[in-house]
Amino acid sequence: MKFITIDKKNWAKGIEKSRETYRLFGPVKDKNGSFIRDLENDMLPDMSCHDSVLSVKSVLFPQTEKILFTTLDESKEDHHIMKRVPADTRQRAVVGIQPYDAKAIQLVNLNFDTDDYRDPYWCDAYEATTFVGVGINKPGPFDFSTSAGTGPFSETGLDVLMADLDNAYLAKVLTDKGGAFMVSCGFDTIADEKESRALFDILRKEAEKNISSQIDTGKLKDKTVLELHEAPFWDDIAFSCINCGTCTFVCPTCWCFDIQDEAKQKSAGRFRNWDTCMSPLFTKHATGHNPRDSKTQRVRQRFMHKLKYFLDKYDQGIMCVGCGRCVKSCPVNIDIREVCKIMNSYEKKE
Amino acid sequence: MDTCIQKIREIAFQLLDKKEVERVIGFSNGTIPMATSPITIASKQDTEKLVFNSTCGLNLANYIRQQKGKIAVIAKGCDSRNIVTHIIENQVKRDQIYIIGVPCKGMINKSKIKALFEDDILKFDEDGDTLTVESSSKKETLSKKEYLRDNCRLCQHKNPVIYDILAGDPVKEQVLDVPYPDVEKIAALDADARWIHFQELTKNCIRCYACRNACPLCYCPTCFVDESGPQWVGKGQDKTDVNTFHFLRAFHCAGRCTDCGACVEACPMDINVRDFTRKLNKDAFDMFGWEAGLDQTKRPPLDAYSPDDPNDFIK
C-alpha cells in the first residue's frame, strides 16, 4: 500500500496536469447546493464539500441519458434500427467524493453487473472511472454511515482515499487505478507507510467518534418479508409523504430508471431517465393495472427495498450507506432512521 | 412560547373526545432541527404530538382531500384560502371539514437561515420574535422578522378567512402599497435578461415535482407531465421540457394560487417557483381584482363569464 503526501500548494497544478489523461468530475458549489459536476476548464473540485445534494451516482448514471438512436428517414437503409450511442470510454476521475458514496456505487453494481446481465451504460462508465474520495474529518448530524456498514473514512469502492490535513493531503492509494491517477497528477512524494497508517487511524477514529446518529438493523434479517409487509405501521409512516421521489433521486444507491423514446423530425432517440418507486407511474402496467396504487404501498416499497428485500437478496447489508441525504432533503421529514427503528423493533402480535 | 399550541391541543382533544371528528390533521415535531411533519391523529392521547411553530411551512389543505368522515385541520391564513379553493372546486365539502384556524405570525425561510452556517444546524429554538440557531461551530440569535419567507413578508391575509374556531387572537394585517415588488422587478428586465433569469431559476431542477405535489392546487389524478397518451412533454432533463413543466404548471394555478409558499418550501433545490405563479397572481389581481381563496361564494375569474371582462375577444 502506497501513501503519498500532496502539499496543498501543488494541488491545483497536479489536478490540472491530470486533465491530459482524465475528464474530471467533482463537487461544485452552486446556488442551490453542491453538485458533482463535470469540472470544465480550470474548475477545481471543492474538497471541503461533504454534502453534495446529488451523489456521484449521477456521473455514471445521469438523470437523463441518451442510450440508443436511429433515423426515421425511410430512404435510409438502417431506418428504425436502434444503435447504441457510442460509449464515452475516456478515462474519468471523480475527485473529492464522500467515501461512503463509493460504497454506494458498489451496491448499485450488484444490480447493474451480474452473472446474467451486464448493463453496458453503467458498466462502461464504471470501468472508465477512478474514484478519489476524501475522508470526512467532522461528520455532520445526518451522517449515520458507521451503522450502515460504511463510514467517514470507508475505503470500499475507492481507488484513492485522501485525508485532509491542514496544509497537505495524505493520499492512500488503494488500487492500480488510483496509482495511475496520482502519477498523472505528478504527485509522487512518498510518505512513510507506518506513520501514514497511524495518522489515518487516528483521523478515522476521531471522525467515527463524532458520529452521533445510529441505526440498528440487527433484527431485520430474521423477520419474514410478509411480517413486515403486512405490519400495521405503514399508513402512519406514509401519511405525510407527497410522493415527490426526492429521497430516491438524492440517494446514491437508488438505481431505478424509466425508458422513454423521443423523436424530432427524422431523428429518434431512446433515453433512460431516473425513475422512482415513489411516483404513482412507477411500474404501472400497460393494462392500466398499478401494482402500487396507493401512497402507502409506494412508501412501503422504498423502505422494504432498502432495508429488507435487498438485504435478503444479496446478503450484503442494507441498501443504504447512511449518507443522510434523504433525511435532509425530504420536504416532510420522513426519516429512514426512524422507519428503520420501527421495522427493526417490530414484533408481530400473535 | 406563544404559538397557540396549547389551545390547538385542547381543541383537538375536545373534538376527538366528543367524537365530533374522526381525525385531526396537524403538524408534529420533526426528527431534525427546523423540521415539522404533517401528521394525522385519531386518538385524543395523541394530541400531545401536535405542534405549531414557524417551521410549519407546508400547506395542510393538501392533506384533506379524499378523507373519510369528518376531519379537523389546522389552518394558517394561506391554508384556509386553499380550503376555500377546495370548496369552490368541489374537492371537499365545507361541512366535512372542521377548521382550527391559526392567525399566522409568519413562517421562517429555512434556506436563508441555513445559508448563515457553513455546517449543519444542530439546534433551533424560537421564542416570540427571537430565533436561536446553533451549529457545531457557532450560535446565532436572529430576529424572526428578518428571516420570514418571501411569501410571508408579502402576505396580506395572515388571519384565516374561514374557520370553525380560532386558536389565537387575530393578528394585524398589513396593507401593502406595492404587493408585487418581486414581479415588477423581473418585469422591468429586458426580454433577454428575463429569459436568463428563468433559465437560471430552473437550472438545477431535478423534476422531482415536490413543488407540484406539495401544492393543494395540484390534485389532478394524472398531471399533464405524467400523461403518456398523448404525451405533452418529454420526461428527461432537456431544458425545454423542464421549462414546459414549470410554465404550464404555473398557468394551471392562475387565479387559484394563494401564494402559500408550500411549493418553495418543499423544493429540495430551493428553487423559487413562485417567480412563475406570482406573475399570474398579479395579473389576476390587476385584471380582475381577484385574490384566490377569499370567498366561497364567488367563482374564480378563469371559470366565470362576466360582461366587464377586460379582454375583447370574449365579448
Ligand code: SF4
Ligand atoms: S422525499 Fe419524502 S415526501 Fe418525497 S417521496 Fe420521499 S418520503 Fe415522500
Ligand code: SF4
Ligand atoms: S437511503 Fe437515504 S441515507 Fe441511505 S443512502 Fe439513500 S439517501 Fe443516503
Ligand code: SF4
Ligand atoms: S427504493 Fe425504490 S427507487 Fe430506490 S432502487 Fe428501490 S425500488 Fe428503485
Ligand code: SF4
Ligand atoms: S420541487 Fe424543485 S426540483 Fe423538484 S420539480 Fe419542483 S422546482 Fe424542480
Ligand code: SF4
Ligand atoms: S403554487 Fe405554490 S404558492 Fe401557489 S398555492 Fe400552490 S403551493 Fe401555494
